[in-house]
Amino acid sequence: MISTQDKNEYNDFLKKLAKERAFVFNINSSFSDEKIVGISFCLNGAETFYLPIDKKSLAKLKPIFENRKIEKWGHDLKQSIKLLAQNGINVQSITFDTAIASYLLNPGARNYNLETLASTKLQKDFPLPEKNASSEDLLEYSRQSAMIIWQLKEALLPELEEVNLLKLFKEIELPLLPVLAEIENNGVKINSAILNNASKKVTIILDELAKKIYKMAGEEFNLDSPIQLRKILFEKLGIKTQGLSKGKTGVSTSAGDLQKLKKAHPIAGEMLQYRELAKLNSTYLEALPKLIDKKTGRIHADFNQIVTSTGRLSSSNPNLQNIPTKGEFGKVIREAFIAPAGTKILAADYAHIELRIIASLADDEEMIRAFKNGEDIHSQTASKIWGIDLKDVTPEIRRAAKTINFGVTYGMGAKGLAESAEISITEAREFIQKYFEVYEGVSNFLRETREKAYDLGYVETIFGRKRYLPEIFSPIPMVKAEAERMAINMPIQGTAADIIKMAMIKIHRDLPKVSPRSKIILQVHDELVFEVPEKDLEKVAKLVKDTMEKIIKLKVPIIAEIKVGNSWGELKKQLKV
Structure with missing residues (x-):
């Protein structure tokens, strides 16, 4: 010593x-x-x-x-x-x-x-x-x-x-270390009053939901107990269990299985809402204010670089990448992530980055054409699969096409697609067949990726990041099928992760030259969130947008959408830069 x-x-x-x-x-x-x-x-x-x-x-x-x-x-x-x-x-x-x-x-x-x-x-x-x-x-x-x-x-x-991982190690992962360290030190400012008020409202709603569920059940029971819920649903109310998953302790009452029971009995829908709000309340509304650092008045989450097998960053203590985006209270939670006086929150989000990557990797002519023409890819897919004009694509049809776009390209089968898009398995099979007829390049790419996984035992991103898949040789069909889905998912999701990491490194290096007081405060997969002095908004927006869109050249344009607001939940104004 x-x-x-x-x-x-x-x-x-x-x-x-x-x-x-x-x-x-x-x-x-x-x-x-x-x-x-x-x-x-x-x-x-x-x-x-x-x-x-x-x-x-x-x-x-x-x-x-x-x-x-x-x-x-x-x-x-x-x-x-x-x-x-x-x-x-x-x-x-x-x-x-x-x-x-x-x-x-x-x-x-x-x-x-x-x-x-x-x-x-x-x-x-x-x-x-x-x-x-x-x-x-x-x-x-x-x-x-x-x-x-x-x-x-x-x-x-x-x-x-x-x-051949040294280049990825030296040019992406090591330079990212100080970026993540600074993001964690920066933290994000939280308005705890917003969360506390929302928690009070949610508690009242939960009490009302509980009374409603008890009335439907004909008795009070522990709503947080799957065993007690199972007795109410399948023994007392006599709901049929056909098509539901089964675990070690009996028939499942998971969210997915309750979703299947919504048409059988209204209690299933009420339980889904109760669970969703209860989790939101305990995980965010009640928990986040307790995690605010007394010295800084901010939450300093961890952004983990060595957790996911695809190369994506994860977040913990708390998980700020999983903040709800939908629903009244999801929006309220994001509104609690605020900009200090004199600054604004600026968010930059890659638009359809994973579909743009698959269009490039697959060299799919139809998908490349749609992106180059600035078309809405989900509406375009709906038009082609349903055989209708773009003007006739309804929001419902577009949502189904969106599910197909993301689901099929990640190895989702007819059963999974039917459940996600709420269509029959027969329709799902037809849609998948039509999808691959429209996007023939994607079909070939998925087949070749699976073959490569079997030949090499791994798949990789554009930048050489590898994911090894020993499970693909498993004699167990379910394990083997899951490994095939991983083989398809990783080159796309991993490449997207590498791209945003590269953008983060360059922005972190250049930001002090443009706006010394601006800081990166969050990374949520395809989105970067900044705290920016109001006077520097246009300069920072231009730097961020240019960097994110030009960090790599794909076969289709890369688009980063820039929005600003007083909080993460109020990103109304979109800057044109």
Whole structure:
């Protein structure tokens, strides 16, 4: 351990660190307030050091961490970047993250912690310290962690090169790290009063729904108990169970199965509404105000880079990518995500990005023509499949066509399409057949993608991101069919994820030059949300739109729709830039 009290020893270490070509660092933080208490370093793959941290030592480390000539390596570095940024240190030249490298090599793994990777990649036993471990044991574990990270880097780099993932790693995933760290540090401002008022209204509605359901059932029961609901539906009310799913405990009362029962008895529809509102209330209206940081007045969610197998980002603590978009209270929740005084919320959303990607990947002439002509792809599909003029496409027919567009291109079969579009299985089969006649290129692409998955055991995006599919060789038909759907889904969804990541990286780099006070506050799959000073709206809108639309060239135009408002739920004005 380097002593901060011994000035000679401390300064000698800093001089040594500053001369290194590269080093591993691993931050230790306190559980209570996430303050940096120490940093372990590994140099040359041979020497490890532990440096206790205070404000003075961080100030002396700042020029080293910000030196672009020194490469920094680590494991799952986003949190470290955040903590250092909170202390005024903008880490430069992060050139390796062992967690991200492991994720790219095996995107279906359950976790990428050091203990697991040490075992699988280095054949080393590296258990976590016991809960009551001594400070000496914890210090030694931290130092050894830095050494393990160095060794993992040496093992993982050639693996990335061997499977052609190094370019994706260096040009997309690593540059995204500081972007996500900054988004998390930025947070999003919340008006808790809006949520509290909505929660009171929902509670009243839930009470009324409960009384209505009890009256239909002829007795009171626990509405949150599937077992009690099952007894009411199938024993007391005698509703037939034909066509419903069955689990270990009996007939399912899931949302999908209750949907099937709506015509059989009105209690099913009331239960669906009750569950939806109860979940909305507990997950968002009641929970979000409790998650507001007292210091910043904002919610600081996590955006996870190494979770989904397709390359998409996910969100947690809380999940801000799953905020409802429909219904009265879904809109209210988004209205609680507000812009501070003097600023506006600006949202940029890719329009039909996944369909544009499949049109390009499939080289489908009809779909490419529709996008190039600026036609509404769902209305166009409806017109072709139903054999009607565009002017005769009703909102209902367009909705069904939208379901077909997204469903069929993701491997949805006739049964799934029938349920989603609320049509018969016979009609669904006919529509799928007509769809592939209209979009012959898409049909060929889906077939070829499945064949590639069988030949190679994996599928990939335009940028080389891979998803391995061992399940496609399963003797179990359901497992095999699901793997085929994954094979179709991943190249499309994964490419969309890569495209928006590339746009985020470039916008993050260029935004301070255009509007220093603007910030990215959310990423929701195909949408980026910003907080922008009112005076900079047009400049930022132009930068964001141009970047998102020109970040890659497909065979069809890429369109980013820009909207602004005082809150995320009031994006009424669409800027023309």
